Amino acid sequence: MRAFEYHAPASLDEAQELLARHGDEAKLLAGGTGLIILMKQLLVQPARLVSLRKVPALERIARVNGALHVGATATHRAVEMSPMVRELLPLLSEVYGHVATVRIREMATVGGGLAHADPTQDSPLAFLVLDASVRLSSSRGQRTIAVDGLFLDHYTTVLEPDEVLTEVLVPLPDPGTGTAFMKFQPHTVADYPTVSVAAGLSLDESGRCRKARLALGSVGSTPVRARTAEAMLTGNRLTPQLLGDAAQSVAQELDPISDLRGSADYKRKMAVVFTRRALEAAAARTGKAA
C-alpha cells in the first residue's frame, strides 16, 4: 500500500471538516473490507484516509417513530443479530446474515457497504424492497435520498467527495407484508452470488396486492428495481400464473455481464427462476405479520 495521511476524527463535524478541506484526495474508512483490498491492489491510492472509528453514535440502531434508523458504522453482524431488527425488519436481518462470512460481517459496516456500491452486494436489495433512504451529511448541510437513487454505476454513488453517509432510514413495513430473499450461489456456499433477489409484497383487505417491491443484484452495474414486474403485480391477485409472468418480465430489465459466476444468458434465466421463487415465498408470508 502506498503512503497516506491518517485521520481519526472524534466527531462527525471534524470528519466533515476534513472532507471539506481534502475531499478529492481523501477516502472514508469504516470496516475496510472493501477499501483496503482496493488499496493493496493499488487500484485506489488516496492521499488521506479519514477513519470513522472514533465518531460516536454512528453505529447506533434505533427505532424512531415508524422507522428504524441504522447507523452507518453498525456492522453487518450487529444488524444481523439485533433483536430489534429481527423483530421489526426480518428481511434486513436475513439479508445481512447472508453476506460473506461471520468474520467479514464483524468488520464490514452498513454505510461502508452502501458507499462501496459493489453490484454483487446483497444489502441494497433489502433497502430497496423496504423503501429505505440514506442520510448524507457534510459541512454544507444534510440531504436525504432514497436508496433507489443512490447508485449510479458499479462502485459509484451520488455521494459527493465531502459527504458522509451517516445513517439509513428504514420505514417499518405495513403489517401483513411478506418478504423473501434468495441468494443463488451454485458452486460453493461462500461465493459471490450468480444472482440474488429480494421481494416484498403486501395485500389490501380484498386480498389484492397493494404494494410490490422487487430488487435484483449481480445482474447489472447497480442493483435493479424490477419495476415492470412490480407494476404487473400491483392491484392484482397474486396467482401462481401472475407471479410466474411477473418473474418472466424481469429478463428484459436486466443487463448482466458474463463473468466467473455465470454467463449473461444464464444469469438472466436464473434471475427469472429466483424472482419467481422469491415472489412465491413472499406471497406465502403475507398476512403472517407480527
Add this chain to the structure above:
Amino acid sequence: MKKVPVKVLVNGTMYERQIEPNILLVDFLRYEIGLTGTKEGCSVGVCGACTVLVGGRMVSSCLALAVIADGTEITTIEGVARGERLSGIQEAFIRCGGFQCGICTPGQVLAAAALLRETPHPGEAEIREWMKGNLCRCTGYYGILRSIQDVAASAAGAEPKLNAKLNHG
C-alpha cells in the same frame, strides 16, 4: 507520511508504538511485535489464516490497518494457551485430527474459540456457517468439525457425534 500512535493490549501485554498508518495489522503483529503465529494466506480476507480477535470479535488482520487496533485488546493464537496448558479447543484439535499442515490452524482455533464463546453448544449447521470463513486445504474439514463438536459436547457432557463414519472391514 506522519506516524500514528498505537496503544494496544496483545495477549495481555501492552504495546505502545508510533507506526506508519499503511502498515497492516497482520504485519504489525508478525514483524513489529514478533508474534508470527498469525499467518497470511490469501491476503484478501477470504481464507481466514490471518484471523485474530479484536475485543473478542474475529477480524481479518490482512484487511485491517494496524492503527485501528489503537485502544483495543487483541488475542492472537499465542494468547490462547495459558502458559503450558493448552485450551480445550487446542486439545480437541490434537485429539480429533483438526489439523494437518497447520498453516490454517491458528485461524481455525481462534474462530472456534469465538464461536464457542458466543454459542457454547452449536449444532452442526451453526458450526458450518460460522467456520465457512476459515479455509483448509488439507483436512477436508471433517477433522475440524469433529474437534469443535468434541469441545462443545464435552462442555455439555454428551457424547460427540461424528460426521464421517468409519468402518474397518
Add this chain to the structure above:
Amino acid sequence: MEHAVVGRNIPRVEGPAKVTGACLYTADLIRRDALWGGFVRSPYPHARIAGIDASRALALSGVRAVITGKDIPMLLYGLAVRDKPVLARDVVRYVGEKVAAVAAVDEAALEEALALIRVEYEELPAVFDPLEALRAGAPVIHPDYRSYEMAGIEVRGTSATTDIVGSFFGPFNMEPGRHNVQSLWRIGKGELEQGFAESDHIFEHSFSTQIVHQAFLEPRACVVEIDREGRVDITCSNQSSFTVRKGLARYAGIAEDRIRVHPVAVGGSFGGKEGYEEVLATYDLARACGLPVKIVEHYAEELMDGEPRHAAVVKVRTGVKKDGRFWAWDGKVFYNGGAYAARTPFIANMNGTLRLAGGYRTPHVRIESFVIYTNQLPTGYFRAPGEVQTLFGVESHVDMMADALGRDRLELRLQNVVRPGDTLPSGEPLRDPSGVEVLERIAEVSGWGHARPAASRPHLAAGRGLAFGHRHIGAGETNVELFVEADGSLRLVVSVRDQGVGANTMHQQVTAEIMGTSPDRIRIDVRGTDGPYDEGVRAGRGVHIEGRAVGHAASAMIELLRRKAAAHWKVPFEDTAWQNAGVHHTGSAKRLGLQDMARLFRDEPLRTGGHFKAGKSDYYDFQAIIADVEVDQETGEIRVRQLYYVLDVTAVINPMLHQGQIEGGIIQGLGHTLMEQLVIEDGRVVNLHLGDYRIPTMGDVPPLSISLVKSKEGPGIFNAKSVAEVGISIVAPAIANAVCDATGVRIRDLPLTAEKILNGLRALQAR
C-alpha cells in the same frame, strides 16, 4: 498380527506447536537484515524482450539490486526436462514469466521498484490449446527443444535406460516431425487392431479437464543467505531439502557441502512445491547484494505462476464383447504442459497416464500420452498427477458403455476388474489386487441396486453414480538414523520435511512398535541437508519408503544392542532376545534395558542407520466411491447428499492420520469437480485470488461414509499400503455419473457447473 502402538491414534508429534502458533513456516523467519525480494513478470503470453530499463528503479534509495536473465548463469532449470531459464532470456513464453528480480530494503521500496522497471516487448503469435499446438503451422514455442537435457534419466544414444514401461520420447529422441511436445509416452499390451476386430461393440468418447491449483494456504517463500566464505543457507517452502541443495549446487557451480537447506514446516504442498526456481533467483539476488534476501510470494503470484495441475483432453475408444468383456482399449491423453516442461518431474509425464485404461483386465491395450507446450503457465504435479484427468474420462466412459449395453454399472465393472493373475493394462505385474472386494463392499455399504434416497423436493432429481480406481504406491529413497540417548530414550533423525501428512508421527509409531517402547520415549529430530539423505516427499511413499527405512534402523538397533549385551555378558548372540524394550539373556534373569545400555555404553554412540530405496512396487491401492446427488432441474445446481468411499488397506499405522488423508483427498476432488478452475483468457489467468478461485469451505462438505477392506499384502512397513493420494481421482466421474443418472445429462468437461447442467437439461427437453 496384534500391534501395541501401530493402529492407535497417538497424537501428532508436532501437535502442540501447530495449535499454539509456535510451529515455524518460512515466512515466519524474521531477519531484520534481510532484503525483500520480488519479481517483474511478463504481461504477454509470447514475446521477444526488446529491452529492459531498470534505471529508475535502481535510482530509488531503498533498492539494492535489479537482475535480469542476462545477469544470471546460462543454465536451464528443470525437474526432468531442463528447458526454463530462471529469469527469461530474450523471450517470454507465458503471462507471468519472471523477467527481472529485485531486492529492496522493505516491501514499500520493493513495490515501488517493481512498478518502475520498464520492459519493452515485441509480441509473437501464441497458442493456448494443446491440440492446436500440435498442428502444423502452430507457433513453435521451443525451437531448441531437441538440445535440452533431461535430469534423472540416463540417456545412451537415443534411448532412455530407465525402468519405465513402454516407449518414452523426450528431447533426446523425440519422433521427427513433432513440435511442441514435451514428452510422449506409449504403453500397451496385446494387439490393439486385432482386439477391435474381435469386438462386438465399439464405443468412443472424449472428455476434458481444467487447470486447477493446489491452493495450499501458504504461498511459496524462501530465505537465502550467503556468508562471507560463500556458504549458502536456505530456508524454503519445498518438498525436498536435498533436491534444492543439488539444484542450487548445479546452478551456482558450487559444491553441495557448501549449501545448507534447513528444515521448516511447509503449509501444504500436495505435489506443488517440488520446484525451486524462486530459490535460485533469490540466490542470485543475495549474491548481487551481499545480504540475505527473503521472498514471500503474494497469493496472486502463486495462482499466476505456481505448479498447477495439467488441463487435459482424454479420448477413449473401447471394444467390448457382447457378453460385456472389455476387449480392446485405445486411450489417448493430451496434457497441456504450458510454456515449460521444467516443473513436471519424473519424465515430464505422469503416472496418471497409466490409468488411461482403468483398472480392468482388457487384453488389448494401447495408451498414448502427450504433454504439450502451449503459451500458458507451466504445470506440475498435484496429488495423483495425471490420474484425476484420465480417470474422469475412463470412469465416465465405463458408465456410458454400461448404459449403452443395458448393463448395471457396478456389475459391468465387477465383470471386468483386474483379478489375481492378471496384468495391468500397461502389461505391468499386479500382486494381491482387491478390486473385486472393493466393488463388492461399496455395493454393500451403499445399498447399490436397492431403493435409493428419493429426491427431497419436486423440482429436484436424485441420482447415484459410481467410480472405481487403483493407484500405485510411491517410490523413492530415504535414510534415517536412530540413536539411544544418555537417558535411554530414542532419537530418530530424519530429513523428511513436514508437509502435513503426519509423517513424523508415523515414524515415531513404527519405531515404538519395533523397539517395544512407548512413543513418548522417541524424539523425532527433523533435519535439513545436515541430516541423512532423503529424496523428497511425493507420491504417497510414506509407509513404503520412509516406513521401511525407519523399520530397518529400528531392527538394526535391536541387533546392535543384542550384540553389545552379548559381548558384555560374554554369551553367544543367539542366547539373547529383545523383549520389553531391552535385551534378555535367555535362560537367565540377566536383562539390560535401554537406560542400562545407555549408561553402560556411554562412551560409544549407540547409533544405527536405516536406508530404503525402491521403485514402484507391484502392489496397488484399490478404491471406489459412490455419490448420491440431487440436481435442481430449474437451475442445474448440484447438491451432493452423501458420499460412500471404500479403500483397501493392510496395516493402518495411525487411523486418524489415515482417515485425514482420505477426507482431504476427497474434498480436493469435490473442489475440482464442482467449483475450481484457473480461468485463462488469452493466456492470462483471470482469477488471481481465493475470492475468485474458490475452494470448498466447511459449508460445502457432504456426509462421508468410509469403509476399509482388509487386504493381505503390501510393500510398506508392516505390509502397509499408501493413502496420501487416494480419493481425489474418482470423485469427479462419480458425480458426473450421478448427475447423468439423475437427469440424463452427460457432462464431459470439468468442472460440472450448474450452467452446463442446465444447458444440458434444456437440450434434452428440446429433443
